[in-house]
Amino acid sequence: MKKIKVTNEALVSRQQKARTLNISKILEAAAQEFKQYGFNGASISRIAETAKLPRTNIHYYFENKLALYGAVLTHITDLWNNAFSDIKSTDDPSETIANYIDAKIEYSRINPTASIIFASEILHGAPHLSEYLNTDFKLWIADKAKVIESWQLQGKIDVISPYHLLFTIWGATQYYANSAVEIEAAFNRELSYDDFEQAKKTIKHIILKGCGMTYKGYV
Known part of the structure; x- marks a missing residue:
C-alpha cells in the first residue's frame, strides 16, 4: 500500500482549520451561555458541554471566563462594524445606508443573541x-x-447629525432582536421572515426619506 506523505504545510493547515472550528464552537456556545445567565452566572463547564469539547480545550484558547466574554463581545462588535466599515465619500449614500440597514436587520434575525448580549453589557454600564x-x-x-x-457637503444628503443618524439606525434595527418578545406580543404570533423584510423596507423608507434621499430598493 502506498503511503501518503503529509507535508508540514498540510499539517499546519489541518491544525489551523481545527483551531478555527473549535474557537467558532466555543464562541457560539459561550454566546448562548452569557445570554441566558449573564457574565456572573455563566459556567465554563456548561459552555464546554454545549460546544461538545473538553473543558481543557476552552482554557487552551481562552485563559479564563473574562477572556472568553471579551472575545464574544469583540466578535459582536467586529461583525456589526464590518457591515459599514468601507464606506467612502464617493459612495451613493442612499444605497450604502440602505445596505447597512438590511445587514443590521439580518443580524437581528439570524443572530439575536449577539444583540441581546451587547445590550445587556451596555445596560450594566459596559x-x-x-x-x-x-x-x-x-x-x-x-x-x-x-x-x-x-x-452632506456634496448635497447628497440633508444636513443632520451623523451621530444621531447612526444611533437611530442602531435603535431601530436592534429592537427586533432585543425586544422580539414585545413585538410578538403585538402581532400575537412569532416573528416571521416576512416581518423582517417588512421591517427593512419600513426603516429604509423612514430613514432615507427623512434624510432627503430616494432609493428604489426601499419600496
Whole structure:
C-alpha cells in the first residue's frame, strides 16, 4: 500500500482549520451561555458541554471566563462594524445606508443573541467594553461621521447629525432582536421572515426619506 506523505504545510493547515472550528464552537456556545445567565452566572463547564469539547480545550484558547466574554463581545462588535466599515465619500449614500440597514436587520434575525448580549453589557454600564468604547469605537464612529458629512457637503444628503443618524439606525434595527418578545406580543404570533423584510423596507423608507434621499430598493 502506498503511503501518503503529509507535508508540514498540510499539517499546519489541518491544525489551523481545527483551531478555527473549535474557537467558532466555543464562541457560539459561550454566546448562548452569557445570554441566558449573564457574565456572573455563566459556567465554563456548561459552555464546554454545549460546544461538545473538553473543558481543557476552552482554557487552551481562552485563559479564563473574562477572556472568553471579551472575545464574544469583540466578535459582536467586529461583525456589526464590518457591515459599514468601507464606506467612502464617493459612495451613493442612499444605497450604502440602505445596505447597512438590511445587514443590521439580518443580524437581528439570524443572530439575536449577539444583540441581546451587547445590550445587556451596555445596560450594566459596559464594564467590559469601556476600553473599546474609548478607543476603537470612538475612532470608528468619528470616521463614519466624516464620510456622512462629506455626503452632506456634496448635497447628497440633508444636513443632520451623523451621530444621531447612526444611533437611530442602531435603535431601530436592534429592537427586533432585543425586544422580539414585545413585538410578538403585538402581532400575537412569532416573528416571521416576512416581518423582517417588512421591517427593512419600513426603516429604509423612514430613514432615507427623512434624510432627503430616494432609493428604489426601499419600496
